[in-house]
Amino acid sequence: MLIGELADRTGTSRRLLRYYEEQGLLSSSRSPNGYRAYAESCVDRVLQVRGLLDAGLPTRVIKEILPCMDSPRATRISGATDDTIATLERERDRMTDRIRCLERNRDAIAGYLDAVREARGTARPLASTPAEAPALA
Structure with a gap:
């Protein structure tokens, strides 16, 4: 999906999505025309990042714990x-x-x-x- 669809589906601005990517919280591939292309799983990832930000965690901490989180939309941590x-x-x-x-x-x-x-x-x-x-x- 393109950045506009991800923004619409998550209620997150395109600018914030690019920021999350710069911070290593989200990844995309590039299509031949240079547009960002996001996997379906990015919807859950963005919602998870937003929830952690809303809880007051800074992006540097979120980046550290995201790899440990088992399930999108759930706060279960394994291997911490x-x-x-x-x-x-x-x-x-x-x-x-x-x-x-x-x-x-x-x-x-x-x-x-x-x-x-x-x-x-x-x-x-x-x-x-x-x-x-x-x-x-």
């Missing part, structure tokens, strides 16, 4: 080296720290909003859980 495990543990810990920071920031913003609403006389009941808290746009 000690270095890969250590890298993933560091990334997990980094994500945990980011989550804590985001929670502190969310709570600070909620406190600020409560104070502003109280000062305006438009106080709303506090949400009892973060899931009930109003979303910020």
